[in-house]
Amino acid sequence: MLRAMFRACWLVLVVAATLLLAPASAQPQSPYRTGEQIVVELYTSQGCDTCRRANRLLGQLAASPDVIAITFPVDYWDYLGWRDTFASSDFTQRQRRYWRSLHARSLYTPEIVMNGAAHVNAASAERVTDLLATFRAAPVHQGPRVTIERSGAGARVFVGRGRPHNPPADVWIVPFDPGPVWETVRTGDNAGHRVVHYNLAQGLSRIGAWTGEPARYEHRYCRRQCAVIVQERNGGPVIAAARTPAS
Numbered sequence: 001m002l003r004a005m006f007r008a009c010w011l012v013l014v015v016a017a018t019l020l021l022a023p024a025s026a027q028p029q030s031p032y033r034t035g036e037q038i039v040v041e042l043y044t045s046q047g048c049d050t051c052r053r054a055n056r057l058l059g060q061l062a063a064s065p066d067v068i069a070i071t072f073p074v075d076y077w078d079y080l081g082w083r084d085t086f087a088s089s090d091f092t093q094r095q096r097r098y099w100r101s102l103h104a105r106s107l108y109t110p111e112i113v114m115n116g117a118a119h120v121n122a123a124s125a126e127r128v129t130d131l132l133a134t135f136r137a138a139p140v141h142q143g144p145r146v147t148i149e150r151s152g153a154g155a156r157v158f159v160g161r162g163r164p165h166n167p168p169a170d171v172w173i174v175p176f177d178p179g180p181v182w183e184t185v186r187t188g189d190n191a192g193h194r195v196v197h198y199n200l201a202q203g204l205s206r207i208g209a210w211t212g213e214p215a216r217y218e219h220r221y222c223r224r225q226c227a228v229i230v231q232e233r234n235g236g237p238v239i240a241a242a243r244t245p246a247s
Contacts, residue, residue, distance in 0.1 A: 036066055036140070037066060037067070037068050037241045037242065037243075038066055038067050038068070038114060038115055038132065038135050038136070039068045039070075039114065039115050039116070039227075039229055039238050039241045040058070040061055040067050040068065040069045040070070040112060040113075040114055040132070041069075041070050041072055041094075041112065041113045041114075042054060042055070042058045042069070042070070042071045042072065042110060042111070042112050042122060043072050043073075043074050043091070043095045043109055043110065043111045043112075043113070044071060044072070044073055044074070044109050044110050044122075044197075045073060045074055045075075045077045045084050045087065045109045045110075046073065046082065046084045046085065046086070046087075046183060046185050046188075046190060046195045047077045047078075047080060047082045047084060047185070047188040047189060047190065048077065048109040048110060048189070048190075049189040049190060050109075050110060050123040051109055051110040051122075051195075052190065052193065052195055052196075053123070053125075054109075054110030054112070054122035054123060055071065055110075055195065055196055055197055055198065056196065057122065057125050057128060058071055058112075058122075058198055058199065059179070059180065059196070059198035059199075061128075061132070062178075062198050062199050066136070067132075068227050068229075068241050068242075068243050069198070069199050070174055070176055070199050070201050070227055071176075071197050071198060071199055071200045071201060072088075072091035072094065072095065072201050072204075073086040073087040073088070073091060073197070073200075073201075074087055074088075074091050074092045074095055074107075074109060075087035075088065075089055075091075075092050076092055076107060077109070080188065081187060081188060082185065082186070082187040082188040085183050086181075086183070086197065086200060088201075088203075088204070090203075090204045091201060091204060092107075094204060094235070095107060095111070095113075097234055097235030098113050098116070098119060098235045100234070100235065101116075101234060101235040101236055102117075102118070102119050102235075104119060108121070110122035110123055112128055112131075114131055114132065114135055115135060115237060115238040116229075116231045116232070116235060116236055116237045116238040117237040117238070118131060118134075118135075143162060143230070143239050143240035144159050144160040144161060144162035144210075144212075144230065144239070144240050145158075145159075145160035145240070146158070146159050146160070146228055146230060146240045146241060146242035147242060148222075148226060148228055148242055148243070148244050150222060150244065151218065153220065153221065153222065153223050154218060154219050154220040154221060154222050155173065155218070155219050155222035155226050155244070156216065156217070156218050157171070157173065157207065157216065157217040157218070157219070157228050158214070158215075158216050158217075159171060159210050159214065159215050159216075159217070159228075159230055159240065160214050161212065161213060161214050162210075162212050162239070162240070163212055164211065164212035165210060165211050165212045165232075165239075166211070167233055168209035168210055168211045168233075169209065169210045169211075169230055169231060169232055169233065169236075169239055170206055170209065170210075170230070170231055170232075170233055171206065171207050171208045171209065171210050171215075171217055171228065171229075171230050172204065172205065172206055172207070172228065172229045172230075172231070173204075173205050173207050173217075173219045173222070173226055173227070173228050173229075174201050174203065174204055174226060174227045174228075174229065175201070175202045175203045175221050175222050175223065175224065175225070175226050176199050176200055176201050176202055176224065176225055176226065176227065177199070177200045177202055177224050177225075178198065178199055178224065178225055178246065179196070179197055179198045179199065179200055180196045180197065180198055181196070181197045181198075181200045182194050182195065182196045182197070183195055183197075199225075202221075202224070203221060205219060207219050210230055210239075222244065225243060225244045225246070226243065226244050227241065227242070227243040227244075228241060228242050228243070229241045
């Protein structure tokens with residue numbers, strides 16, 4: 001009993017500290033976007049109470065034709081006594097790169113990162129939609145054309161010509177399940193609740209570098225759907241993005 005009470009108190013303190021440290025939002029200094037697609041990345045956890053409604057919000061955003069929405073479950077809450085069944089340390093490392101590049105005060109969930117250029121606490125639907133409106137209203141800088149072709153269980157990717165990049169930009173591919181994908185959580189704040197995910201990432205791979213010259217890449221895994229993100233190194237702004245057509 002005492003151990004259970006101690007754990008409950010500790011969880012309250014951790015959640016409270018996270019909410020205090022997490023910034024409400026961070027607007028891009030010079031908002032712009034390349035092409036018509038806005039990349040919206042949700043960093044979430046099955047052990048995070050406010051993440052459930054953030055997950056639902058991402059599902060709504062994913063229906064927008066100008067949004068490439070992806071859910072990345074992170075694993076750094078696992079030490080509190082539950083394990084997120086979809087989490088990956090690769091996703092956590094991606095969020096850490098944003099933590100450094102966007103000068104966030106802490107890692108937190110639920111967090112949304114837009115176009116690699118701004119982040120917002122996804123517990124507030126109003127702040128998320130306000131940030132999305134900022135990007136939609138921003139000037140469009142034409143980025144390179146990105147196309148994805150299925151090749152068996154994998155994919156071929158083409159990135160067209162653009163302005164020279166030195167150092168080269170990163171080219172990432174993210175296989176994802178459009179969902180809804182759900183899991184009933186057994187312990188923690190969401191014990192007994194069904195946590196639902198949309199556009200759930202099933203992997204994350206850097207498939208090459210892009211210098212500004214036309215280039216082709218291949219990846220062996222793209223069974224459901226995939227997104228390709230070309231962005232500045234170390235979690236910098238998104239240069240271009242595309243996804244396989246919805247089935």
